[in-house]
Amino acid sequence: MAGFRDIDKALFPIKSINTVVQLFRNQLESPSVPDLALLSIVSGVIENSLTSRSNTALQVCEPVEQNNLPVLELKTVEILYNKFRSIMLNAVEANKSKGFATRELVKKVSDVIWNSLTRSYYKDRAHLQSLYSFLSGNKLDCFGVAFAVVAGCQCLGFNDVHLALSEDHAWVIFGENGTETAEVTWHGKGNEDKRGQEIGKGVSARSWLYVNNKPVVCTRHMEVAALVSAINPSLNSTHDAYEVALLQQELLWLLYDLGHLKKYPMAIGNLGDLEEISATEGKVPCKVLFEEAVFSARNYYSNQHVYPYTYQGGYFYRNKMYEEAFESWANASNVIRMYNYSRDDEEIYKEFLEIANELIPHIMKIESSGFSANTILKKPKCFADLLRFYDGICQWEEGSATPVLHIGWAKPLVLTISRFDADVRAQVNIVCDKSEENMLMKKNGTYFNNNNNYDKENGTTSNESPSVKNSNDKDNSPFHPSIEALTAA
Numbered sequence: 072m073a074g075f076r077d078i079d080k081a082l083f084p085i086k087s088i089n090t091v092v093q094l095f096r097n098q099l100e101s102p103s104v105p106d107l108a109l110l111s112i113v114s115g116v117i118e119n120s121l122t123s124r125s126n127t128a129l130q131v132c133e134p135v136e137q138n139n140l141p142v143l144e145l146k147t148v149e150i151l152y153n154k155f156r157s158i159m160l161n162a163v164e165a166n167k168s169k170g171f172a173t174r175e176l177v178k179k180v181s182d183v184i185w186n187s188l189t190r191s192y193y194k195d196r197a198h199l200q201s202l203y204s205f206l207s208g209n210k211l212d213c214f215g216v217a218f219a220v221v222a223g224c225q226c227l228g229f230n231d232v233h234l235a236l237s238e239d240h241a242w243v244i245f246g247e248n249g250t251e252t253a254e255v256t257w258h259g260k261g262n263e264d265k266r267g268q269e270i271g272k273g274v275s276a277r278s279w280l281y282v283n284n285k286p287v288v289c290t291r292h293m294e295v296a297a298l299v300s301a302i303n304p305s306l307n308s309t310h311d312a313y314e315v316a317l318l319q320q321e322l323l324w325l326l327y328d329l330g331h332l333k334k335y336p337m338a339i340g341n342l343g344d345l346e347e348i349s350a351t352e353g354k355v356p357c358k359v360l361f362e363e364a365v366f367s368a369r370n371y372y373s374n375q376h377v378y379p380y381t382y383q384g385g386y387f388y389r390n391k392m393y394e395e396a397f398e399s400w401a402n403a404s405n406v407i408r409m410y411n412y413s414r415d416d417e418e419i420y421k422e423f424l425e426i427a428n429e430l431i432p433h434i435m436k437i438e439s440s441g442f443s444a445n446t447i448l449k450k451p452k453c454f455a456d457l458l459r460f461y462d463g464i465c466q467w468e469e470g471s472a473t474p475v476l477h478i479g480w481a482k483p484l485v486l487t488i489s490r491f492d493a494d495v496r497a498q499v500n501i502v503c504d505k506s507e508e509n510m511l512m513k514k515n516g517t518y519f520n521n522n523n524n525y526d527k528e529n530g531t532t533s534n535e536s537p538s539v540k541n542s543n544d545k546d547n548s549p550f551h552p553s554i555e556a557l558t559a560a
Protein backbone atom coordinates (compact mmCIF):
# COMPACT_ATOMS: atom_id res chain seq x y z
CA MET A 72 0.00 0.00 0.00
CA ALA A 73 1.44 3.39 -0.97
CA GLY A 74 1.07 6.25 1.41
CA PHE A 75 2.27 9.29 3.25
CA ARG A 76 4.51 7.59 5.82
CA ASP A 77 6.31 8.96 8.87
CA ILE A 78 9.71 8.91 7.15
CA ASP A 79 8.21 11.15 4.47
CA LYS A 80 6.53 13.46 6.98
CA ALA A 81 9.84 13.75 8.84
CA LEU A 82 11.27 15.66 5.85
CA PHE A 83 8.84 18.54 6.39
CA PRO A 84 8.88 21.53 6.43
CA ILE A 85 10.59 21.27 3.03
CA LYS A 86 12.93 24.19 2.23
CA SER A 87 15.26 22.84 -0.47
CA ILE A 88 15.36 20.96 -3.73
CA ASN A 89 17.56 18.31 -2.12
CA THR A 90 14.81 17.51 0.40
CA VAL A 91 12.22 17.13 -2.36
CA VAL A 92 14.60 14.76 -4.16
CA GLN A 93 14.97 12.82 -0.89
CA LEU A 94 11.17 12.54 -0.58
CA PHE A 95 10.95 11.17 -4.14
CA ARG A 96 13.85 8.80 -3.41
CA ASN A 97 12.09 7.53 -0.24
CA GLN A 98 8.95 6.87 -2.25
CA LEU A 99 10.72 5.31 -5.24
CA GLU A 100 12.89 3.02 -3.12
CA SER A 101 10.20 2.08 -0.57
CA PRO A 102 9.09 -1.57 -0.41
CA SER A 103 5.59 -0.42 -1.36
CA VAL A 104 5.04 1.46 -4.59
CA PRO A 105 5.27 5.28 -4.77
CA ASP A 106 2.17 7.26 -3.85
CA LEU A 107 1.19 9.21 -7.00
CA ALA A 108 -1.19 11.60 -5.22
CA LEU A 109 1.44 12.63 -2.65
CA LEU A 110 4.19 13.26 -5.21
CA SER A 111 1.91 15.10 -7.64
CA ILE A 112 0.64 17.38 -4.85
CA VAL A 113 4.18 18.15 -3.60
CA SER A 114 5.59 18.91 -7.07
CA GLY A 115 2.44 20.83 -8.00
CA VAL A 116 2.54 23.10 -4.93
CA ILE A 117 6.23 23.89 -5.50
CA GLU A 118 5.77 24.53 -9.24
CA ASN A 119 2.81 26.81 -8.68
CA SER A 120 4.43 28.76 -5.86
CA LEU A 121 7.44 29.49 -8.08
CA THR A 122 5.64 30.20 -11.34
CA SER A 123 2.44 31.92 -10.30
CA ARG A 124 1.95 35.61 -11.03
CA SER A 125 2.93 36.58 -7.51
CA ASN A 126 6.38 35.24 -8.20
CA THR A 127 7.22 36.74 -11.55
CA ALA A 128 9.71 39.15 -10.06
CA LEU A 129 12.67 37.84 -12.04
CA GLN A 130 15.39 36.27 -9.92
CA VAL A 131 18.31 37.76 -11.82
CA CYS A 132 20.92 36.02 -9.64
CA GLU A 133 20.62 32.32 -8.79
CA PRO A 134 20.01 31.61 -5.09
CA VAL A 135 23.22 30.29 -3.54
CA GLU A 136 21.99 29.17 -0.11
CA GLN A 137 20.88 25.57 0.28
CA ASN A 138 17.31 26.59 1.17
CA ASN A 139 16.27 27.45 -2.34
CA LEU A 140 12.52 26.85 -2.10
CA PRO A 141 9.61 28.64 -0.43
CA VAL A 142 8.90 26.70 2.78
CA LEU A 143 6.44 23.85 2.21
CA GLU A 144 4.61 22.92 5.41
CA LEU A 145 3.40 19.40 6.21
CA LYS A 146 -0.08 20.74 6.94
CA THR A 147 -0.45 22.14 3.41
CA VAL A 148 0.29 18.76 1.84
CA GLU A 149 -1.76 16.77 4.35
CA ILE A 150 -4.87 18.86 3.74
CA LEU A 151 -4.62 18.45 -0.04
CA TYR A 152 -3.73 14.76 0.22
CA ASN A 153 -6.69 14.00 2.51
CA LYS A 154 -8.99 16.08 0.32
CA PHE A 155 -8.09 13.97 -2.74
CA ARG A 156 -8.54 10.72 -0.82
CA SER A 157 -11.92 11.76 0.54
CA ILE A 158 -13.13 12.86 -2.92
CA MET A 159 -12.22 9.40 -4.23
CA LEU A 160 -13.46 7.31 -1.27
CA ASN A 161 -16.76 9.19 -0.94
CA ALA A 162 -17.55 9.05 -4.64
CA VAL A 163 -16.60 5.49 -5.39
CA GLU A 164 -17.62 2.73 -3.03
CA ALA A 165 -14.77 0.53 -4.17
CA ASN A 166 -15.48 -3.11 -3.68
CA LYS A 167 -12.01 -3.97 -2.40
CA SER A 168 -12.68 -7.69 -2.54
CA LYS A 169 -12.44 -7.67 -6.34
CA GLY A 170 -8.68 -7.27 -6.85
CA PHE A 171 -8.93 -5.94 -10.39
CA ALA A 172 -10.62 -2.83 -11.72
CA THR A 173 -13.55 -3.00 -14.11
CA ARG A 174 -14.42 -0.70 -17.01
CA GLU A 175 -17.29 0.68 -14.94
CA LEU A 176 -14.95 1.48 -12.05
CA VAL A 177 -12.43 3.21 -14.33
CA LYS A 178 -15.22 5.19 -16.02
CA LYS A 179 -16.63 6.12 -12.59
CA VAL A 180 -13.28 7.47 -11.42
CA SER A 181 -12.91 9.37 -14.70
CA ASP A 182 -16.42 10.83 -14.19
CA VAL A 183 -15.56 11.96 -10.64
CA ILE A 184 -12.53 13.87 -11.96
CA TRP A 185 -14.35 15.09 -15.08
CA ASN A 186 -17.43 16.40 -13.21
CA SER A 187 -15.27 18.29 -10.70
CA LEU A 188 -13.56 20.34 -13.43
CA THR A 189 -14.37 24.02 -13.94
CA ARG A 190 -16.94 24.38 -16.73
CA SER A 191 -14.76 26.24 -19.16
CA TYR A 192 -11.12 27.29 -18.99
CA TYR A 193 -8.11 27.55 -21.36
CA LYS A 194 -7.13 23.86 -21.53
CA ASP A 195 -3.64 24.40 -23.00
CA ARG A 196 -2.50 26.72 -20.20
CA ALA A 197 0.65 25.76 -18.32
CA HIS A 198 0.62 24.28 -14.77
CA LEU A 199 -2.67 22.40 -15.14
CA GLN A 200 -1.11 18.93 -15.01
CA SER A 201 -0.89 18.21 -11.23
CA LEU A 202 -3.29 17.18 -8.48
CA TYR A 203 -2.52 20.53 -6.85
CA SER A 204 -4.14 22.21 -9.87
CA PHE A 205 -7.10 19.82 -9.63
CA LEU A 206 -7.60 20.28 -5.87
CA SER A 207 -6.97 24.02 -5.67
CA GLY A 208 -8.42 25.18 -8.97
CA ASN A 209 -10.52 22.31 -10.37
CA LYS A 210 -8.53 22.59 -13.60
CA LEU A 211 -6.57 19.87 -15.41
CA ASP A 212 -5.12 19.51 -18.90
CA CYS A 213 -5.58 16.40 -21.02
CA PHE A 214 -2.62 14.58 -19.46
CA GLY A 215 -3.60 15.76 -15.96
CA VAL A 216 -7.04 14.10 -16.19
CA ALA A 217 -5.51 10.75 -17.17
CA PHE A 218 -2.90 11.01 -14.43
CA ALA A 219 -5.56 11.94 -11.82
CA VAL A 220 -7.63 8.88 -12.80
CA VAL A 221 -4.64 6.59 -12.22
CA ALA A 222 -3.81 8.32 -8.91
CA GLY A 223 -7.47 8.01 -7.89
CA CYS A 224 -7.51 4.30 -8.67
CA GLN A 225 -4.35 3.89 -6.61
CA CYS A 226 -6.14 5.60 -3.69
CA LEU A 227 -8.98 3.10 -4.06
CA GLY A 228 -6.56 0.17 -3.96
CA PHE A 229 -6.65 -0.78 -7.68
CA ASN A 230 -3.01 -1.39 -8.46
CA ASP A 231 -3.78 -2.86 -11.88
CA VAL A 232 -4.81 0.51 -13.34
CA HIS A 233 -1.84 2.08 -15.12
CA LEU A 234 -1.13 5.05 -17.37
CA ALA A 235 -0.59 4.38 -21.09
CA LEU A 236 1.12 7.14 -23.04
CA SER A 237 1.46 7.84 -26.75
CA GLU A 238 3.36 10.88 -28.02
CA ASP A 239 0.27 13.09 -27.85
CA HIS A 240 -2.40 11.24 -25.85
CA ALA A 241 -2.89 9.32 -22.60
CA TRP A 242 -5.25 6.56 -21.54
CA VAL A 243 -5.33 3.68 -19.01
CA ILE A 244 -4.80 -0.08 -19.07
CA PHE A 245 -6.30 -2.34 -16.41
CA GLY A 246 -7.60 -5.86 -15.63
CA GLU A 247 -6.09 -9.19 -14.67
CA ASN A 248 -3.61 -9.28 -17.58
CA GLY A 249 -3.36 -5.51 -18.01
CA THR A 250 -4.84 -5.96 -21.47
CA GLU A 251 -8.03 -3.93 -20.99
CA THR A 252 -7.79 -0.34 -22.27
CA ALA A 253 -10.01 2.71 -21.69
CA GLU A 254 -10.12 6.32 -22.76
CA VAL A 255 -10.36 8.53 -19.65
CA THR A 256 -9.65 12.02 -20.99
CA TRP A 257 -10.22 14.15 -24.07
CA HIS A 258 -7.87 14.79 -26.99
CA GLY A 259 -7.36 17.93 -29.05
CA LYS A 260 -9.87 20.67 -29.75
CA GLY A 261 -13.51 20.22 -30.58
CA ASN A 262 -13.35 16.42 -30.54
CA GLU A 263 -16.07 14.58 -28.66
CA ASP A 264 -14.33 12.71 -25.82
CA LYS A 265 -14.44 8.90 -26.05
CA ARG A 266 -14.17 8.28 -22.30
CA GLY A 267 -14.96 4.72 -21.25
CA GLN A 268 -14.36 3.29 -24.74
CA GLU A 269 -11.61 0.85 -25.67
CA ILE A 270 -8.59 2.29 -27.43
CA GLY A 271 -8.75 2.71 -31.20
CA LYS A 272 -9.76 -0.36 -33.12
CA GLY A 273 -10.97 1.49 -36.20
CA VAL A 274 -9.22 3.94 -38.48
CA SER A 275 -7.74 5.76 -35.48
CA ALA A 276 -5.60 2.66 -34.93
CA ARG A 277 -3.58 3.68 -37.98
CA SER A 278 -3.04 7.23 -36.82
CA TRP A 279 0.18 8.36 -35.18
CA LEU A 280 -1.91 9.37 -32.14
CA TYR A 281 -2.10 5.72 -31.01
CA VAL A 282 1.47 4.85 -32.08
CA ASN A 283 0.41 1.62 -33.79
CA ASN A 284 -0.52 0.21 -30.39
CA LYS A 285 3.00 0.68 -29.02
CA PRO A 286 2.29 3.09 -26.15
CA VAL A 287 4.51 3.58 -23.13
CA VAL A 288 2.68 1.42 -20.57
CA CYS A 289 3.77 2.74 -17.17
CA THR A 290 4.65 1.03 -13.93
CA ARG A 291 4.01 3.09 -10.76
CA HIS A 292 7.63 4.25 -10.96
CA MET A 293 7.19 5.29 -14.62
CA GLU A 294 4.02 7.16 -13.62
CA VAL A 295 6.27 9.15 -11.27
CA ALA A 296 8.53 9.77 -14.31
CA ALA A 297 5.47 11.01 -16.23
CA LEU A 298 4.52 13.47 -13.49
CA VAL A 299 8.12 14.68 -13.28
CA SER A 300 8.27 15.06 -17.08
CA ALA A 301 5.06 17.06 -16.90
CA ILE A 302 6.57 19.55 -14.43
CA ASN A 303 6.51 22.84 -16.31
CA PRO A 304 9.15 25.40 -15.25
CA SER A 305 7.84 28.17 -17.53
CA LEU A 306 7.34 31.49 -15.78
CA ASN A 307 6.21 33.22 -18.99
CA SER A 308 6.80 32.75 -22.71
CA THR A 309 10.46 33.72 -22.42
CA HIS A 310 11.68 32.66 -18.98
CA ASP A 311 11.75 29.52 -16.84
CA ALA A 312 11.75 29.48 -13.05
CA TYR A 313 15.31 28.37 -12.32
CA GLU A 314 14.54 26.26 -9.24
CA VAL A 315 11.64 24.44 -10.92
CA ALA A 316 13.84 23.48 -13.89
CA LEU A 317 16.63 22.38 -11.51
CA LEU A 318 14.16 20.29 -9.46
CA GLN A 319 12.82 18.63 -12.63
CA GLN A 320 16.36 17.92 -13.85
CA GLU A 321 17.45 16.37 -10.52
CA LEU A 322 14.29 14.25 -10.28
CA LEU A 323 14.77 13.02 -13.86
CA TRP A 324 18.37 12.02 -13.00
CA LEU A 325 17.10 10.19 -9.90
CA LEU A 326 14.61 8.26 -12.05
CA TYR A 327 17.25 7.69 -14.76
CA ASP A 328 19.79 6.33 -12.24
CA LEU A 329 17.14 4.02 -10.75
CA GLY A 330 16.45 2.68 -14.27
CA HIS A 331 12.87 3.98 -14.56
CA LEU A 332 13.46 5.93 -17.79
CA LYS A 333 14.74 2.93 -19.77
CA LYS A 334 11.42 2.37 -21.53
CA TYR A 335 10.37 6.02 -21.63
CA PRO A 336 11.97 7.76 -24.65
CA MET A 337 10.24 11.13 -24.17
CA ALA A 338 11.38 11.41 -20.55
CA ILE A 339 14.97 10.71 -21.66
CA GLY A 340 14.51 13.39 -24.34
CA ASN A 341 13.20 15.85 -21.73
CA LEU A 342 16.31 15.20 -19.64
CA GLY A 343 18.46 15.68 -22.75
CA ASP A 344 16.88 19.10 -23.37
CA LEU A 345 17.55 20.18 -19.76
CA GLU A 346 21.15 18.88 -19.93
CA GLU A 347 21.78 20.80 -23.17
CA ILE A 348 20.86 24.01 -21.32
CA SER A 349 22.91 23.17 -18.23
CA ALA A 350 24.99 19.99 -18.11
CA THR A 351 25.26 18.07 -14.83
CA GLU A 352 28.82 17.13 -13.93
CA GLY A 353 29.64 13.42 -14.09
CA LYS A 354 26.57 12.50 -16.09
CA VAL A 355 26.33 11.22 -19.67
CA PRO A 356 26.26 14.14 -22.14
CA CYS A 357 22.95 15.22 -23.69
CA LYS A 358 24.03 13.90 -27.12
CA VAL A 359 24.16 10.41 -25.61
CA LEU A 360 20.78 10.88 -23.92
CA PHE A 361 19.16 11.66 -27.28
CA GLU A 362 20.78 8.52 -28.71
CA GLU A 363 19.46 6.50 -25.75
CA ALA A 364 15.95 7.80 -26.39
CA VAL A 365 16.20 6.63 -30.00
CA PHE A 366 17.55 3.26 -28.88
CA SER A 367 14.72 2.87 -26.34
CA ALA A 368 12.06 3.60 -28.99
CA ARG A 369 13.63 1.13 -31.39
CA ASN A 370 14.19 -1.51 -28.74
CA TYR A 371 10.88 -1.39 -26.87
CA TYR A 372 8.42 0.20 -29.29
CA SER A 373 9.39 -1.27 -32.69
CA ASN A 374 10.54 2.15 -33.86
CA GLN A 375 6.97 3.45 -34.04
CA HIS A 376 7.72 6.71 -32.19
CA VAL A 377 8.70 9.96 -33.95
CA TYR A 378 9.73 12.28 -31.09
CA PRO A 379 13.06 10.58 -30.21
CA TYR A 380 14.31 11.50 -33.70
CA THR A 381 12.94 15.04 -33.58
CA TYR A 382 14.45 15.55 -30.10
CA GLN A 383 17.78 14.42 -31.57
CA GLY A 384 17.35 16.42 -34.80
CA GLY A 385 16.51 19.55 -32.84
CA TYR A 386 19.69 19.14 -30.77
CA PHE A 387 21.85 18.73 -33.89
CA TYR A 388 20.16 21.73 -35.53
CA ARG A 389 20.69 24.02 -32.54
CA ASN A 390 24.34 22.98 -32.48
CA LYS A 391 24.85 23.52 -36.23
CA MET A 392 25.42 19.81 -36.85
CA TYR A 393 23.34 19.92 -40.04
CA GLU A 394 24.45 16.63 -41.61
CA GLU A 395 23.43 14.78 -38.45
CA ALA A 396 20.18 16.75 -38.22
CA PHE A 397 19.20 15.64 -41.73
CA GLU A 398 19.79 12.02 -40.76
CA SER A 399 17.64 12.29 -37.62
CA TRP A 400 14.83 14.00 -39.53
CA ALA A 401 15.00 11.36 -42.26
CA ASN A 402 14.70 8.71 -39.55
CA ALA A 403 11.70 10.56 -38.09
CA SER A 404 10.10 10.57 -41.52
CA ASN A 405 10.88 6.88 -41.90
CA VAL A 406 8.61 6.31 -38.90
CA ILE A 407 5.69 8.53 -39.89
CA ARG A 408 5.46 7.09 -43.41
CA MET A 409 3.90 3.89 -42.06
CA TYR A 410 0.95 5.79 -40.54
CA ASN A 411 -2.18 7.23 -42.08
CA TYR A 412 -2.53 10.95 -41.46
CA SER A 413 -5.69 11.70 -39.51
CA ARG A 414 -7.20 14.86 -38.04
CA ASP A 415 -5.94 13.74 -34.59
CA ASP A 416 -2.32 14.00 -35.77
CA GLU A 417 -2.03 17.81 -35.88
CA GLU A 418 0.82 17.92 -33.36
CA ILE A 419 3.19 15.78 -35.40
CA TYR A 420 2.05 17.49 -38.62
CA LYS A 421 3.17 20.81 -37.12
CA GLU A 422 6.49 19.22 -36.17
CA PHE A 423 7.19 18.08 -39.75
CA LEU A 424 5.90 21.34 -41.19
CA GLU A 425 8.34 23.34 -39.06
CA ILE A 426 11.27 21.09 -40.04
CA ALA A 427 10.43 21.21 -43.77
CA ASN A 428 9.41 24.83 -44.08
CA GLU A 429 11.43 26.61 -41.41
CA LEU A 430 14.45 24.65 -40.21
CA ILE A 431 15.67 23.09 -43.48
CA PRO A 432 15.23 26.32 -45.51
CA HIS A 433 17.17 28.17 -42.77
CA ILE A 434 20.01 25.64 -43.06
CA MET A 435 19.98 25.99 -46.86
CA LYS A 436 20.24 29.75 -46.61
CA ILE A 437 23.27 29.55 -44.33
CA GLU A 438 24.96 26.78 -46.33
CA SER A 439 24.49 28.59 -49.62
CA SER A 440 25.96 31.80 -48.31
CA GLY A 441 29.28 30.40 -49.44
CA PHE A 442 31.01 30.91 -46.08
CA SER A 443 30.69 27.32 -44.93
CA ALA A 444 33.81 25.43 -45.95
CA ASN A 445 32.55 21.96 -45.30
CA THR A 446 29.15 22.64 -46.84
CA ILE A 447 26.51 19.95 -46.80
CA LEU A 448 25.61 20.98 -50.35
CA LYS A 449 28.57 18.93 -51.54
CA LYS A 450 27.56 15.83 -49.56
CA PRO A 451 25.53 13.14 -51.37
CA LYS A 452 24.49 11.63 -48.01
CA CYS A 453 22.77 14.88 -47.07
CA PHE A 454 20.89 14.89 -50.36
CA ALA A 455 19.95 11.24 -49.78
CA ASP A 456 18.67 11.97 -46.27
CA LEU A 457 16.68 14.94 -47.55
CA LEU A 458 15.01 12.73 -50.16
CA ARG A 459 14.21 10.14 -47.47
CA PHE A 460 12.74 12.94 -45.34
CA TYR A 461 10.45 14.23 -48.06
CA ASP A 462 9.59 10.77 -49.33
CA GLY A 463 8.45 9.64 -45.90
CA ILE A 464 6.05 12.56 -45.69
CA CYS A 465 4.69 11.72 -49.13
CA GLN A 466 4.17 8.11 -48.09
CA TRP A 467 2.47 9.33 -44.91
CA GLU A 468 -0.05 11.11 -47.11
CA GLU A 469 -0.62 8.08 -49.31
CA GLY A 470 -3.81 6.24 -48.48
CA SER A 471 -4.73 8.80 -45.83
CA ALA A 472 -8.18 10.33 -45.79
CA THR A 473 -6.67 13.73 -45.04
CA PRO A 474 -4.02 15.28 -47.32
CA VAL A 475 -0.71 16.29 -45.78
CA LEU A 476 1.06 18.30 -48.46
CA HIS A 477 -0.09 21.52 -50.05
CA ILE A 478 1.50 24.18 -52.24
CA GLY A 479 3.08 25.78 -49.18
CA TRP A 480 5.29 22.68 -48.89
CA ALA A 481 6.33 22.61 -52.54
CA LYS A 482 8.21 25.92 -52.75
CA PRO A 483 10.68 25.27 -49.91
CA LEU A 484 11.02 21.67 -51.08
CA VAL A 485 11.96 22.60 -54.67
CA LEU A 486 14.25 25.39 -53.45
CA THR A 487 16.04 22.96 -51.12
CA ILE A 488 16.52 20.23 -53.71
CA SER A 489 17.78 22.76 -56.26
CA ARG A 490 20.56 23.89 -53.89
CA PHE A 491 22.40 20.63 -54.56
CA ASP A 492 24.50 20.54 -57.73
CA ALA A 493 23.70 17.93 -60.36
CA ASP A 494 27.04 16.19 -59.82
CA VAL A 495 26.26 15.78 -56.10
CA ARG A 496 22.75 14.55 -56.81
CA ALA A 497 24.11 12.09 -59.36
CA GLN A 498 26.20 10.40 -56.65
CA VAL A 499 23.11 9.27 -54.79
CA ASN A 500 22.22 5.80 -56.02
CA ILE A 501 18.54 5.19 -55.66
CA VAL A 502 17.97 1.53 -54.89
CA CYS A 503 14.55 0.03 -55.11
CA ASP A 504 14.49 -2.30 -52.16
CA LYS A 505 12.16 -5.10 -53.16
CA SER A 506 12.90 -7.33 -50.19
CA GLU A 507 9.83 -9.17 -48.96
CA GLU A 508 9.90 -7.28 -45.67
CA ASN A 509 9.69 -3.98 -47.50
CA MET A 510 7.07 -5.16 -49.89
CA LEU A 511 4.47 -5.03 -47.11
CA MET A 512 2.23 -2.13 -47.88
CA LYS A 513 1.29 -0.03 -44.90
CA LYS A 514 -2.40 -0.02 -45.64
CA ASN A 515 -3.78 -3.52 -45.47
CA GLY A 516 -0.98 -5.26 -43.58
CA THR A 517 -1.35 -5.23 -39.82
CA TYR A 518 2.40 -5.47 -39.73
CA PHE A 519 4.29 -2.20 -39.86
CA ASN A 520 7.87 -2.72 -40.99
CA ASN A 521 10.72 -0.42 -40.22
CA ASN A 522 13.46 -0.72 -42.76
CA ASN A 523 15.65 1.73 -40.98
CA ASN A 524 19.34 1.05 -41.42
CA TYR A 525 19.78 1.65 -37.73
CA ASP A 526 22.29 -0.69 -36.19
CA LYS A 527 20.74 -1.87 -32.92
CA GLU A 528 24.03 -2.93 -31.37
CA ASN A 529 25.99 0.26 -31.45
CA GLY A 530 23.00 2.55 -31.76
CA THR A 531 24.09 4.27 -34.95
CA THR A 532 22.83 4.37 -38.49
CA SER A 533 25.13 2.42 -40.77
CA ASN A 534 27.45 4.48 -42.92
CA GLU A 535 26.78 2.54 -46.07
CA SER A 536 27.14 4.52 -49.30
CA PRO A 537 24.46 7.18 -49.47
CA SER A 538 21.70 5.22 -51.06
CA VAL A 539 18.05 5.64 -50.43
CA LYS A 540 16.07 2.48 -49.95
CA ASN A 541 12.36 2.71 -49.87
CA SER A 542 9.54 0.33 -49.79
CA ASN A 543 7.13 2.18 -51.95
CA ASP A 544 7.26 0.12 -55.07
CA LYS A 545 3.72 0.57 -56.34
CA ASP A 546 4.86 1.71 -59.73
CA ASN A 547 8.25 0.10 -59.42
CA SER A 548 9.94 3.33 -58.35
CA PRO A 549 11.68 3.63 -54.96
CA PHE A 550 10.01 6.96 -54.37
CA HIS A 551 6.63 8.53 -54.16
CA PRO A 552 5.90 9.88 -57.71
CA SER A 553 6.31 13.52 -56.72
CA ILE A 554 9.76 12.87 -55.28
CA GLU A 555 10.63 10.67 -58.26
CA ALA A 556 9.83 13.60 -60.52
CA LEU A 557 12.13 15.87 -58.53
CA THR A 558 15.07 13.50 -58.60
CA ALA A 559 14.71 13.10 -62.36
CA ALA A 560 14.83 16.87 -62.80
Ligand SMILES: FC(F)c1nnc(N2CCN(c3ncnc4sc(CC(F)(F)F)cc34)CC2)s1
Nearest residue numbers: 214236237238239240241300337378381382385
Ligand atom coordinates in the same frame (compact mmCIF):
# COMPACT_ATOMS: atom_id res chain seq x y z
F1 LIG B 1 10.51 16.31 -30.55
C1 LIG B 1 11.07 17.13 -29.71
F2 LIG B 1 11.34 18.30 -30.27
C2 LIG B 1 10.15 17.32 -28.56
N1 LIG B 1 10.26 18.23 -27.61
N2 LIG B 1 9.35 18.13 -26.63
C3 LIG B 1 8.48 17.15 -26.83
N3 LIG B 1 7.47 16.83 -25.98
C4 LIG B 1 7.53 17.34 -24.64
C5 LIG B 1 7.30 16.28 -23.68
N4 LIG B 1 6.18 15.41 -23.99
C6 LIG B 1 5.95 14.37 -23.15
N5 LIG B 1 6.96 14.08 -22.30
C7 LIG B 1 6.81 13.03 -21.46
N6 LIG B 1 5.72 12.26 -21.43
C8 LIG B 1 4.70 12.55 -22.25
S1 LIG B 1 3.19 11.75 -22.42
C9 LIG B 1 2.62 12.81 -23.62
C10 LIG B 1 1.28 12.69 -24.21
C11 LIG B 1 0.24 13.20 -23.22
F3 LIG B 1 0.55 14.42 -22.84
F4 LIG B 1 0.20 12.39 -22.17
F5 LIG B 1 -0.98 13.22 -23.80
C12 LIG B 1 3.56 13.76 -23.89
C13 LIG B 1 4.76 13.61 -23.15
C14 LIG B 1 5.58 15.54 -25.30
C15 LIG B 1 6.61 15.74 -26.33
S2 LIG B 1 8.81 16.32 -28.28
